[in-house]
Amino acid sequence: MPESSKTVRQINFHIARYNPETDRAPYVKTYTIPVREGMTVLDGLHYIKDNLDASLAWRYSCRMGVCGSCGMMLNGHPTLACNTQILHIATTDLTVSPLPNFDIIRDLVPDLLTMFDKHRSLKPYIERADEAEINDPQGEFYQSPKELEAYLQFTYCIKCGCCMAACPTLATDARYLGPMPLAAAQRYNQDTRDDGRRDRNQLSGSAHGAFRCHYAGECSRACPKGVDPAKAIQILKRQLVLDYLHLSRRKKPCQKLHGPGQGKPLPNIPAAPAKTV
Amino acid sequence: MTEIQRHDNRLGIWGWLGGGRWGIERYAYILHRLTGLGTLCYFLMHIVVTSLRAWGIYPWVEGGFFHRPIFKFAEFLVFAAFAYHAFNGIRLVLVELGFAVGKPIEPVYPYKTSLNVQRPLLISMMILAAILLAAGGYEFLGLAK
Amino acid sequence: MRETKYWTWHMAAGVVILFLLGLHMLIMHVGGITHLFVPYGGEAVSKSNSLFRDGKLFFTVTYILFLGVALYHGLYGLRTILFELTLKPAAEKAITFVFLVVGLGLFGLGTWAAVVTHAIAIAGARG
16 A cells, blocks of 8 residues: 555444354454555545455455445445445544344355345336337437436436435345335336336335335435436326326337438537548 | 355334434434324224213313323323324325426536425424414413413 | 235224314314314203204214224224234135124114214203
């Protein structure tokens, strides 16, 4: 590590350890490490593994907040370890524990398979009647920037599980689908290329679907990418009610343009200059 | 693949309570549940007790069993629970039908979420609940004639 | 879609209760300020004031409506809380059935009491 920051502070990392082969329950082990300004919690964990305890286990990959692997509880808040500077959240002590509401596999590694199973059950892909076009595309689907804006925010999800850890319903209800799958369902429902909303409604409008959300808002507070799953779920509930009352407009999914570059341009768009190559 | 032993890490009922470091909306949700349960308990007893008037029994009038300070106070608590539950309920009806949460936007750090958008609604509902509670308290203390 | 139906009615019931329970509270608990429907003065819950309201068809009908709507809203809320405790599907079905029976039972009791008291109040007013 470059010797750029001069101040070094000793921070105590209280880490929840658990080895399923030897331990019956998680216990806390404390490591004291020198922390410089700019060090993230991920850097701290690497320091512990390299210098103090090589048996510490956790998930990480990109170290820049885009893969969603390093979600964990830091001082009681679920967030990404790579995105969090140690000195921003701790002065002397930092508590690190695995994401709650998931089973623990080992140390700081949660079992995210339940979240992925729920996600998959909500069919997080474009569903249309014209499957031949989906499988063997012959042209582009038209979608305006305004139509994109209606779901773009919910595409930023990196599946880190922080929202699932923060949700009070998931604390007791293991069958609740959770903010991430429901926000993903809404992302596809709002996509004008998709026609699978009524199919997804069967599950999202079920006993453990969107209606078990009570807008505690913790998911949106925890989300490290600003996806705002709470908003997605409330919009989803509105759509479910409109569909139940038969008040929603039957919209066809957006249609295919003739082929790349063959769409009709708008009248005020000037023609492209002649090719020079 | 052999079954790996896992440890159940769900927070349980503690995930509904405790913390002290959660957002105000989460505490609003907890209080909404508590006031709802309290009101329901009172309501189920209330149906049975008020049905007694069909037999000419009025235990809540002056001289009756329920005309005591402790029950009057309990009734005030029910009134307080209603005041909170009703105004928070108005907020929830608006929010959960997608009206007060704002439109999807491109997230730009520092992120502004739907929580920021509905915060003024939450504050105004709490102020209205406090006003109603004050009116009920005024009456309960026997100040209104 | 069954849960969507139940939830939509729960929200609608909440809005209806807002007005009915609001009126009930204004009469009963803020009556010292509002003095609504208390022709005999004194406490809003006195026997004479109660009989006055029970004798009015408006009150009898709204009491019955209020009872039904409030029972639905309250019992659905309790069902929601219980469903979030990770129960077996059989337990969930049982809870729904029990709440339906309890709700209908209490609705029956309250409706009968309201109708009987209405008859008593009218007879008392005439005789």
